Amino acid sequence: MRSPYYGPASSSRRRRRRTRLTDLSSSSDERILELTPSSSLAAVFVLLAVGATLATVHIMMVNSSEGCFLGEYRAALSDNDHPQFKLAQKHPTTNVSKRSIVSAQRSTTPIVTTVDNFPSICTAAQMESIKKQLKPEGCFGGRPWTQPCSFTQATIGCQDHFWMTEVYAHQSFPDTPFVAIIIGWPKGLEKTDFFMVDLQLGTKNPTTYDANKILAKYGNTCPSRTLQYSGMAAPTTKVYVLESDPNKIINLQAIQQELHAENHLIIETKDFTKSKGSSGSLDAWVQDRLPANEDAIHHLSINVEGWDFEILMGASNMLNRVRYVDFEVQWKLEWNKGSLSILIRKLKTRGFVCYFSGSNGNLWRITDCWLNHYGEKHWGRVACVNAHHPDVNEILERMEIGFTDTISRAISFGY
Structure with missing residues (x-):
């Protein structure tokens, strides 16, 4: 049986199948986007890519603002109960070299760099x-x-x-x-x-x-x-x-x-x-x-x-x-x-x-x-x-x- 949308009476002006998709990015009113089946999958991939980009930017911001790294300092963050480092635990910062110094407390006191006699990272x-x-x-x-x-x-x-x-x-x-x-x-x-x-x-x-x-x-x-x-x-x-x-x-x-x-x-x-x-x-x-x-x-x-x-x-x-x-x-x-x-x-x-x-x-x-x-x-x-x-x-x-x-x-x- 043919779909009612594609009967003989509508052969000259076929209606495209509409997919209702809620656009959650609207700041006030909910909008309805009409997409063809071929464009629906593309839209989903676009949204996923945007979400991944935003998540990456957020992670970078958290690491730069909440981290307190010095030179090649790498501390394994295992304190699961501390909210400031929960996100960092999911995205380890090992093997990151020469990071800028940022105080975890956002202190206005200048941070003093390390000196030559500072011990090397443990082997x-x-x-x-x-x-x-x-x-x-x-x-x-x-x-x-x-x-x-x-x-x-x-x-x-x-x-x-x-x-x-x-x-x-x-x-x-x-x-x-x-x-x-x-x-x-x-x-x-x-x-x-x-x-x-x-x-x-x-x-x-x-x-x-x-x-x-x-x-x-x-x-x-x-x-x-x-x-x-x-x-x-x-x-x-x-x-x-x-x-x-x-x-x-x-x-x-x-x-x-x-x-x-x-x-x-x-x-x-x-x-x-x-x-x-x-x-x-x-x-x-x-x-x-x-x-x-x-x-x-x-x-x-x-x-x-x-x-x-x-x-x-x-x-x-x-x-x-x-x-x-x-x-x-x-x-x-x-x-x-x-x-x-x-x-x-x-x-x-x-x-x-x-x-x-x-x-x-x-x-x-x-x-x-x-x-x-x-x-x-x-x-x-x-x-x-x-x-x-x-x-x-x-x-x-x-x-x-x-x-x-x-x-x-x-x-x-x-x-």
Whole structure:
């Protein structure tokens, strides 16, 4: 049977079959396009091509605005919970060279380029060695408080940052102060040895600031190597301990008085977790208390039970002055909103080379040696040195040697 549209009565003026196609690109009224069967398929291909082009442009815009790439830096983005990098994960940026530097936070602070001594990207052999030592299996899923992840197991326990302390013990500070900032004081006195060592490093005076005497009275903490001191002491040594817990403040002040260290050990009540806006940031505190922008901040240590990410991401200008920083990765509080990959990328734009800092002097470089399971939410310790400053080049060299020595050992963590 013939179609009613093609009967004899209409042979002289045949009507073409009409295909109704809604044009969704109209900003207001819906339009109906009439297409012949032969043109319908072509139209579909045209629309698909336009859509693919728009998607490509969008991806390029996201990568350029949200990325924070430097030179040939390639970080595997595995933090699926962070919306800024979900799209980037679907379109990996590996093997992209010489990308322009764009801050993920759109900061107005100029980004400083890397220097010649910045370590090279890990080789395939190094990555394989790291993966054998920091096994990925236990990091995916599970409960982080049970400490199943390899980089948790590798970095838990006593810390002795001898690569930093031994360099400072022999370094002279004839013209500028030695400055350390310790944010947060853990339960107990686990960080007493940290500020005691900082006092010794700046003043070159291990007798007055005898860590063993204080530790014996207030509690035993992690043992550290006996340092041999040389070089000139800083004219003014300032070790700031910023804490919000009133009970901890009382204990800190008691140590300060016993040491007669009012001129060198400064205890302040400060809670960065409740500070809102730029006025409450670490940048603002440093600008208020240490306004000499050319002076170094030799040691920045952060331990605030999950707020490390927020404090460091909120810091900008002051990071350019910091020589060495250590902090904790967490799975709770602000770490739920951010990720280690984002923070490592930001720190690299400021010149920092970061490592997982393990017990027994073990070091695993994170910067340009990224493995996917590092993005999982678990606890761990990280230490970073700023490659932009020649006065700490030796610390970087020692840490790189420590890293290559570590991955040559027959050790492994995780399941």
